[in-house]
Amino acid sequence: MGKKEERKEIKEKLDRLASSERLSESEKISESLLEMDEVRDAEVIMTFYPLKDEPDIREFNRKLKIMGKRVVFPVMNSDSTITPVEGKVWKFTKKEFSVMEPDGMNPEVKPSDIDLVLVPLVGFDGELNRLGHGKGFYDRFLEGYNGITIGISYSVQKLEKITVSEYDRKLSKIITGKEIYC
Numbered sequence: 001m002g003k004k005e006e007r008k009e010i011k012e013k014l015d016r017l018a019s020s021e022r023l024s025e026s027e028k029i030s031e032s033l034l035e036m037d038e039v040r041d042a043e044v045i046m047t048f049y050p051l052k053d054e055p056d057i058r059e060f061n062r063k064l065k066i067m068g069k070r071v072v073f074p075v076m077n078s079d080s081t082i083t084p085v086e087g088k089v090w091k092f093t094k095k096e097f098s099v100m101e102p103d104g105m106n107p108e109v110k111p112s113d114i115d116l117v118l119v120p121l122v123g124f125d126g127e128l129n130r131l132g133h134g135k136g137f138y139d140r141f142l143e144g145y146n147g148i149t150i151g152i153s154y155s156v157q158k159l160e161k162i163t164v165s166e167y168d169r170k171l172s173k174i175i176t177g178k179e180i181y182c
Contacts, residue, residue: 006122007134010123124174
């Protein structure tokens, strides 16, 4: 099975996932993240504004700000790269690919200044391989990033084995509402 078929299989699983299960797993993911040493120890965290099929970590993002963390969000560029910007202004606008990005004048952050990156994904396997949406944004970003990466996912998005290419980057950990893979 190739990546296209893997994405289709996972989308079908997500379509069957009850909203109550989405809410429950999202809450458990946020609780687990707040208890992780990687989150407590990080000063600068790149997170994301979730798409409709991704765990809702918006409340977790707000708690990071309350904890005094520098919270960074990805801006998706037309050349399939990511520019990390600090979330100084917490207003978001839907941009290309339906991704919510911060509005206003948010300062750019060097990837080397980011301690931890939370990575959205379409699917994953037990070997910490990530299946993305297929545009390569995060793979390009993570290629030069040497910090900690944690994938955020619903448990139904796990496959036995993900098809991996030379450009794909393994994650440090993957967290679902039911388990943490490391």
